[in-house]
Amino acid sequence: MFKNEEMEINLGPQHPSTHGVLRVKLRLDGETVTHCTPVIGYLHRGVEKICENKTYFQGQVWTDRMDYVASISNNLGWAEGVEKLFGIEVPRRAKYIRTMLTEQNRLASHLLWLATHALDIGAMTVFLYAFREREYLLDLFEAFCGARLTTTAFRIGGLREDLPPGFIKKAQAFQDLFLDCVDEYETLLTENRIWKKRTIGVAKLNAEDCIALGVTGPVLRAAGVPYDIRKAFPNAAYAEMDFEIPTRTEADTYARYLVRLAEMRQSHRIIQQCIDGLPEGPVMAKIPKILKSEVNEVYHPIEAPKGELGYYFVGEKGGLNPYRMHVRAPSFVNLQALPKMIEGRLLADVIAAIGTLDVVLGEIDR
Amino acid sequence: MSMLRTLIPFDIAGGMALTGKYFGKVFFSANRKKIRTQLKHFTQEYPEVKVNLAPRYRGRLTLLKDEQGEIKCVCCLACEKICPTEVITIEKGKKEGRKMPFPVRYDFEMERCIFCEFCVESCGFDSIILNHQFELATYNREDFSIGMEGAGQNMFIPSPVGRHSVAED
Ligand code: SF4
Ligand code: SF4
Numbered sequence: 001m002f003k004n005e006e007m008e009i010n011l012g013p014q015h016p017s018t019h020g021v022l023r024v025k026l027r028l029d030g031e032t033v034t035h036c037t038p039v040i041g042y043l044h045r046g047v048e049k050i051c052e053n054k055t056y057f058q059g060q061v062w063t064d065r066m067d068y069v070a071s072i073s074n075n076l077g078w079a080e081g082v083e084k085l086f087g088i089e090v091p092r093r094a095k096y097i098r099t100m101l102t103e104q105n106r107l108a109s110h111l112l113w114l115a116t117h118a119l120d121i122g123a124m125t126v127f128l129y130a131f132r133e134r135e136y137l138l139d140l141f142e143a144f145c146g147a148r149l150t151t152t153a154f155r156i157g158g159l160r161e162d163l164p165p166g167f168i169k170k171a172q173a174f175q176d177l178f179l180d181c182v183d184e185y186e187t188l189l190t191e192n193r194i195w196k197k198r199t200i201g202v203a204k205l206n207a208e209d210c211i212a213l214g215v216t217g218p219v220l221r222a223a224g225v226p227y228d229i230r231k232a233f234p235n236a237a238y239a240e241m242d243f244e245i246p247t248r249t250e251a252d253t254y255a256r257y258l259v260r261l262a263e264m265r266q267s268h269r270i271i272q273q274c275i276d277g278l279p280e281g282p283v284m285a286k287i288p289k290i291l292k293s294e295v296n297e298v299y300h301p302i303e304a305p306k307g308e309l310g311y312y313f314v315g316e317k318g319g320l321n322p323y324r325m326h327v328r329a330p331s332f333v334n335l336q337a338l339p340k341m342i343e344g345r346l347l348a349d350v351i352a353a354i355g356t357l358d359v360v361l362g363e364i365d366r
Numbered sequence: 367m368s369m370l371r372t373l374i375p376f377d378i379a380g381g382m383a384l385t386g387k388y389f390g391k392v393f394f395s396a397n398r399k400k401i402r403t404q405l406k407h408f409t410q411e412y413p414e415v416k417v418n419l420a421p422r423y424r425g426r427l428t429l430l431k432d433e434q435g436e437i438k439c440v441c442c443l444a445c446e447k448i449c450p451t452e453v454i455t456i457e458k459g460k461k462e463g464r465k466m467p468f469p470v471r472y473d474f475e476m477e478r479c480i481f482c483e484f485c486v487e488s489c490g491f492d493s494i495i496l497n498h499q500f501e502l503a504t505y506n507r508e509d510f511s512i513g514m515e516g517a518g519q520n521m522f523i524p525s526p527v528g529r530h531s532v533a534e535d
Contacts, residue, residue, distance in 0.1 A: 054450055057448070057484075058448065058450040058484065059450075061450050061480055061482045061484075062450075125381070125385060139420075142419070142420045142422075142423060143420040143421075143422065144422070145422065146420065146422035146423050146424035146483065146496070147423075147424055147481065150480065150481075150482075152482050152483070152484075160487065161422075164420070164421070164422065184384060187380050187381060187384050188381045188384060191376070191377035191380065192377050192378065192381060193375070193377055193378070
């Protein structure tokens with residue numbers, strides 16, 4: 001009477017828990033996922049090609065629109081990559097301010113991740129708490145550069161302007177309050193039995209698989225590999241900062257949650273060091289009005305909230321724009337771990353797996 | 367011990383206590399004006415209460431005039447060149463009694479502007495700013511093409527300047 005057949009369903013692209021326009025083709029046997037194919041490209045804008053037709057100065061605005069929840073990290077990668085290509089040395093104060101803003105942006109990104117990930121799995125309360133603090137951070141970005149999401153915060157050679165008056169005071173006020181807020185999230189989630197049931201042992205990805213698939217960021221660190229670009233190839237002012245790389249060995253969703261929370265505490269520490277040790281001086285290096293490149297190529301990786309974000313530039317002789325520009329987007333590379341994580345598991349775990357990878361589709365499709 | 371933990375839901379109780387704490391704070395202060403003004407609210411009742419914007423907020427592009435009411439722009443075309451989305455079109459012209467060139471046309475296609483402020487930065491004569499206007503939606507596409515003339519929107523209409531700054535709180 002009943003036929004035992006596998007069924008194919010689409011998850012997304014309009015499904016609210018796919019965080020954008022990700023479509024996942026799933027083949028189901030009952031409730032077990034037997035096969036999974038992520039389908040991407042709904043948000044493709046051709047950012048790399050556009051940037052090849054724009055000058056080094058203009059290209060930065062497109063990086064905002066790749067990973068739009070962590071646009072300051074993207075700006076940092078672009079600015080530092082171009083500076084590396086031209087051999088520009090940035091003043092120390094600018095480096096410190098860049099580091100501080102990037103870390104605040106990491107907090108904002110992780111908060112958004114925490115809020116939406118918990119919401120997907122069914123914990124509504126955390127969403128409200130996390131967005132409360134994120135609001136504070138977005139106000140800081142607005143005060144610094146005039147926009148909350150598409151920041152275009154940095155310039156080649158430094159910053160456009162110094163910090164606005166009162167910025168440090170407000171950032172310090174946030175510092176004073178933030179650790180208690182992290183404790184609040186922990187109260188709501190860490191010991192919660194429903195949260196534990198939904199996350200422990202779910203979407204496992206061990207260290208070998210992570211490395212084989214090129215997965216970076218918190219997913220890799222939750223598998224026990226202490227790889228962080230901020231320590232491995234220090235950029236901005238990270239070489240002068242004192243912080244730790246939190247790792248876990250369980251390699252499941254719960255471990256990634258703990259790693260990200262620990263990372264928030266470390267980011268808080270870095271911001272505090274930036275505020276305390278903020279040097280005086282100019283914020284902009286002396287650079288020529290028109291940047292003309294030589295034949296040269298650079299690859300510049302930075303640690304974005306999602307993982308290793310790399311910018312690859314090829315310059316041509318006398319070129320005003322990059323001959324070739326490529327972005328190694330962390331979400332794009334991390335997404336290929338999705339089939340590995342969920343094949344043979346239940347349909348409900350797919351949502352947890354997508355959430356724990358922390359993908360942003362603007363960055364995947366570019 | 368673990369059995370006891372399973373039976374008595376300490377974890378749930380902890381979460382409930384936190385929620386209860388915030389609920390109590392809001393509940394007991396909701397109708398008392400004195401306490402309500404002290405509490406920091408994170409949501410704003412936007413259309414009724416105008417949002418506070420930072421002084422550096424990037425809104426719509428505006429042309430400035432100097433004290434004599436003369437347009438400050440001298441048609442150096444720096445802004446036109448730097449604009450990443452190429453939304454500014456300027457036509458150079460002459461005006462009686464003015465040495466510097468004078469823009470006969472200054473067109474701004476707002477629907478493609480990404481509010482990056484590169485134009486303002488490149489202008490060496492401080493003749494444009496991004497104002498604090500953000501309610502820019504209209505019903506017709508043509509309304510986004512803003513020029514020097516025009517009844518609804520034009521390049522000179524100033525906007526309310528943000529009252530808020532981080533230095534104040
Ligand atoms: S804000 Fe940016 S996109 Fe808009 S007109 Fe100025 S340069 Fe062009
Ligand atoms: S850069 Fe300034 S002065 Fe030059 S054309 Fe633009 S608005 Fe006019």
